[in-house]
Every structure is written in structure tokens, then in C-alpha cells.
Amino acid sequence: MTVQYQTAGIHHITAFVRDAQANVDFYAGVLGLRLVKKTINFDAPEVYHLYFGDQQGSPGTIITFFPWPNSRKGRVGGGQVGVTTYVVPAGSFSFWADRLQQFGIAYEQTTRFGETFLQFEDRDGLKLEIVEREAGAPSQWAFGGVPADKAIKGFGGAILYSTAPERTADLLEHVMGLRKVGQEGLYARYQSTADIGNIIDLPVNPVAAGVGGAGTVHHIAWRAVDDAEHARWRTHVEQSGFHPTPIVDRQYFNALYFREAGGILFEIATDPPGFARDEEPDALGEKLMLPEWFEPKREIIESNLTPITVRELEGNQ
Numbered sequence: 001m002t003v004q005y006q007t008a009g010i011h012h013i014t015a016f017v018r019d020a021q022a023n024v025d026f027y028a029g030v031l032g033l034r035l036v037k038k039t040i041n042f043d044a045p046e047v048y049h050l051y052f053g054d055q056q057g058s059p060g061t062i063i064t065f066f067p068w069p070n071s072r073k074g075r076v077g078g079g080q081v082g083v084t085t086y087v088v089p090a091g092s093f094s095f096w097a098d099r100l101q102q103f104g105i106a107y108e109q110t111t112r113f114g115e116t117f118l119q120f121e122d123r124d125g126l127k128l129e130i131v132e133r134e135a136g137a138p139s140q141w142a143f144g145g146v147p148a149d150k151a152i153k154g155f156g157g158a159i160l161y162s163t164a165p166e167r168t169a170d171l172l173e174h175v176m177g178l179r180k181v182g183q184e185g186l187y188a189r190y191q192s193t194a195d196i197g198n199i200i201d202l203p204v205n206p207v208a209a210g211v212g213g214a215g216t217v218h219h220i221a222w223r224a225v226d227d228a229e230h231a232r233w234r235t236h237v238e239q240s241g242f243h244p245t246p247i248v249d250r251q252y253f254n255a256l257y258f259r260e261a262g263g264i265l266f267e268i269a270t271d272p273p274g275f276a277r278d279e280e281p282d283a284l285g286e287k288l289m290l291p292e293w294f295e296p297k298r299e300i301i302e303s304n305l306t307p308i309t310v311r312e313l314e315g316n317q
């Protein structure tokens with residue numbers, strides 16, 4: 001019997017930016033997300049690793065950043081997540097258009113598959129969009145002028161820019177277990193089983209390769225329900241002809257990575273244990289959290305990081 005593997009959808013998306021405080025001001029201050037974890041890049045402890053999501057950092061809501069001061073700006077293109085899609089409650093579109101305007105953020109309105117999207121960029125040029133959908137639990141987090149009933153529920157999904165879209169399509173359908181639900185003009189649409197982080201739009205023509213750096217996505221992570229399923233995913237990915245890394249402990253989830261044929265770095269991450277592993281749920285993101293293997297070096301690590309604060313912003317226009 002063939003086992004049908006199906007990821008529930010996006011677990012998190014990780015991108016590069018330059019300035020940590022500007023990053024906090026945009027994702028918490030403007031978009032109203034919660035900073036759910038302030039830690040360091042485990043592979044480069046001189047930089048932060050910041051996680052933003054809903055009230056608890058649920059899978060499907062988490063965007064994470066490595067702020068590298070003075071890093072080169074990247075170019076969005078093939079082999080990357082091209083656009084990260086956020087989903088907001090039905091009826092809140094005009095609230096978000098007004099809010100972007102209030103903060104001096106230029107946006108364009110565009111349509112795909114009968115849906116209207118507000119497309120804009122963050123301060124480093126990372127491409128984002130907002131769409132209204134009924135699906136997805138309402139956020140319970142209100143911050144900085146974004147009430148919970150207008151707040152971002154999580155990812156709607158993403159637009160994947162592939163240098164080899166037929167092969168990426170094959171991977172999405174036959175390895176990751178998404179279902180093709182539409183094709184319209186230049187896009188094919190795929191859907192996974194969760195009610196957020198579940199809609200992937202794929203340009204059907206190859207996209208010229210991008211360049212990694214500030215303002216680009218580094219990888220997209222997909223959900224595994226637990227460690228046992230995660231181990232099976234690793235075997236499945238390997239048997240499907242990819243080259244997954246060993247399973248790595250990322251403190252808040254376990255991870256494995258592989259690069260797909262269209263150039264995009266995929267991760268598979270476990271839903272547990274989540275961000276309440278080392279902080280109380282009502283204090284998430286407040287302290288610099290270090291895994292125990294870095295604790296002996298806390299003093300030097302902290303002295304290398306510029307302090308950041310989550311703060312309410314005034315609109316600047």
C-alpha cells in the first residue's frame with residue numbers, strides 16, 4: 001500500500017532583512033503581529049532570529065527573520081518564495097488599505113483566481129500581500145491599532161517563484177501532497193489541508209533566478225504533525241529523489257531541509273513543541289531566549305546584539 005503524504009500546509013517562512021528594530025516596527029508595529037520569540041541564529045549567534053505570529057505563534061502564522069546589519073540587498077526571483085500572502089478576516093480589506101496608507105506604504109491592488117490582493121513591500125523590499133478569506137480562526141492578538149477582529153489570521157499561502165515550475169508542481173502534488181485546484185492565466189493553484197497557510201500559487205512559466213540577501217525569503221517550511229511523522233517525511237523525501245539534511249533541533253520544532261528542482265529551499269518542521277517551550281504563553285518574545293548550549297555564552301552574545309523593543313507606532317502620514 002502506498003502511503004499518501006500530505007502536509008497540512010505552511011509551518012513558517014524565513015527571510016533576510018537588515019535592521020532588527022525596523023523589522024520589529026514593521027511586523028509588530030504596522031502589521032500587528034506578535035513577536036513570539038526573540039532568539040539568535042543558532043548557526044550564527046551574532047545575529048538575532050526573530051519570530052512573529054499570532055498570539056501563540058501557531059504553525060501557519062509564523063514569519064521569522066535573520067536581521068543582518070549592512071548585508072547586501074537581494075533580488076526577488078526564481079528559486080525563492082516570491083510573495084508571502086497574509087490572510088485577514090472578510091470585511092477588513094479597507095481597514096488594511098487605510099492602514100498601509102497611514103504608514104506611507106505604497107500598495108497595488110491585483111486579482112488572481114477571483115480574489116483581490118493588496119500587494120506591498122516591507123522596509124527591505126520583501127514582497128507581501130493581504131487577502132480576505134472566511135477560512136481560518138480569528139486572531140486573538142490586538143496590538144498598536146490593529147483590533148483582533150481585523151488582525152492577520154496567519155498566512156493565506158505564498159506565491160512560489162520557480163526556475164522549473166513543472167518540477168515544482170510535481171513536487172507539490174506528488175511529494176508534499178497538495179491538490180491542484182485551479183489554473184488561470186499565468187498561475188496554477190495548489191491547496192493543502194489546513195485552513196490557513198494552505199494556498200500556493202505557482203507561476204507556470206519559469207522565473208529567472210533571484211539573488212539571496214536582504215529583502216528575500218530564505219526558505220519555506222511545511223508542517224509535520226509530530227516527530228514520528230517527521231522521520232517518515234525524511235524517508236519519503238529521500239525516496240522521492242531529494243537530498244534532505246539530517247533532522248536538526250531548532251528548539252521550537254525539529255527541522256529538515258532540502259532544495260527542490262526549481263531552486264527553492266524547502267524545510268519540513270514539526271508542529272510541536274512550539275514557543276511556550278521556554279517562556280510562559282503570556283510572556284512570549286519578551287526575553288532573549290537561548291538554547292542551553294549557548295547559555296554559557298549569554299553575556300557575550302547579548303553584548304553583540306543591539307537591544308530592540310516592541311512599540312506602538314504613530315502613523316507617519
Ligand code: ZN
Pocket residue numbers: 012014219221255267
Ligand atoms: Zn525554518
